[in-house]
Amino acid sequence: MKDGYKEGTIYSNDEISPNIFEVILEGDFHGIPGQFYMIRGWEALDPFLARPISIADIDSGKLKLLYELKGRGTHIISKLKKGDKLSLLGPLGNGFDLKEEGRIAIITGGIGIAPMLYLAKNLPDEVDIYSGFRSNAYFLDQIRPYVKSVNIATEDGTTGHKGFVTELFEPSKYDLVYTCGPTPMMEVVIEMCKGIVPVYASMESRMACGIGVCLGCTIETTRGMERVCKEGPVFKGEEVVI
Numbered sequence: 001m002k003d004g005y006k007e008g009t010i011y012s013n014d015e016i017s018p019n020i021f022e023v024i025l026e027g028d029f030h031g032i033p034g035q036f037y038m039i040r041g042w043e044a045l046d047p048f049l050a051r052p053i054s055i056a057d058i059d060s061g062k063l064k065l066l067y068e069l070k071g072r073g074t075h076i077i078s079k080l081k082k083g084d085k086l087s088l089l090g091p092l093g094n095g096f097d098l099k100e101e102g103r104i105a106i107i108t109g110g111i112g113i114a115p116m117l118y119l120a121k122n123l124p125d126e127v128d129i130y131s132g133f134r135s136n137a138y139f140l141d142q143i144r145p146y147v148k149s150v151n152i153a154t155e156d157g158t159t160g161h162k163g164f165v166t167e168l169f170e171p172s173k174y175d176l177v178y179t180c181g182p183t184p185m186m187e188v189v190i191e192m193c194k195g196i197v198p199v200y201a202s203m204e205s206r207m208a209c210g211i212g213v214c215l216g217c218t219i220e221t222t223r224g225m226e227r228v229c230k231e232g233p234v235f236k237g238e239e240v241v242i
């Protein structure tokens, strides 16, 4: 396609938990953990913008994405069936720095779990994952084979600890932390880790172009304003201005 987008064919598109969908696409896909694709599931000019979605996994060239129903874009994608096409641009962004050894914690909130299967598969076994959800937990059954322990918190107590995921996690037990989720949760993780353990955070932002041109996705860092789609989405915790 002339704007750099390429086609992916839907192999499956299933609701794996209320409002949470997993789509698997056939095509020629590559990328590292923490990178994302801009996705368009519509031909019309409205909605105009593609949506950023993280790589949840790449296996035998098939791309897996996990997405939460939010607004028009994700609703349109959720209606697509096997054999339908999606337009994709990517892989984009910097991705996570992968550490080979040491004690590693992954902390997620809600749909922030999306990039963590592919990350866990590319890390050594000594990884503990801490995942927080409002209510039902999801996707952890796929991550469990690649980690040492799974720790769950739900706000309503449906599964695991009743409360916030940050109440379960002790930074001093780890040599490195990866986090993805709502900005307020990641800010708490960054504050907890300050001076104790390095943390990599995959930051959220509204995106328009996804390729560093529109400057619509900038966040404040210690180096000045930086683009989540280009310099990020992964930033060192100490670089993020809270």
Ligand SMILES: Cc1cc2nc3c(=O)[nH]c(=O)nc-3n(C[C@H](O)[C@H](O)[C@H](O)COP(=O)(O)OP(=O)(O)OC[C@H]3O[C@@H](n4cnc5c(N)ncnc54)[C@H](O)[C@@H]3O)c2cc1C
Binding pocket: 036, 051, 052, 053, 054, 055, 066, 067, 068, 069, 070, 071, 072, 073, 074, 075, 111, 114, 115, 203, 204, 205, 206, 207, 228, 233
């Ligand atoms: C690098 C990156 C990776 C992402 N990976 C995933 C992923 O793997 N799975 C997933 O479900 N979502 C992911 N997101 C968020 C996802 O892009 C938005 O939820 C999506 O664009 C919403 O599109 P929509 O058309 O359904 O909703 P819209 O109609 O565009 O918005 C609906 C609501 O969601 C809010 N919203 C939209 N985009 C964002 C955003 N980026 N951050 C916070 N709130 C937002 C809007 O303010 C609005 O209230 C990612 C975002 C970024 C920046």
Ligand code: FES
Binding pocket: 206, 207, 208, 209, 210, 211, 212, 213, 214, 215, 216, 217, 218, 227, 228, 229, 230
């Ligand atoms: S989305 Fe356009 S610069 Fe990042």
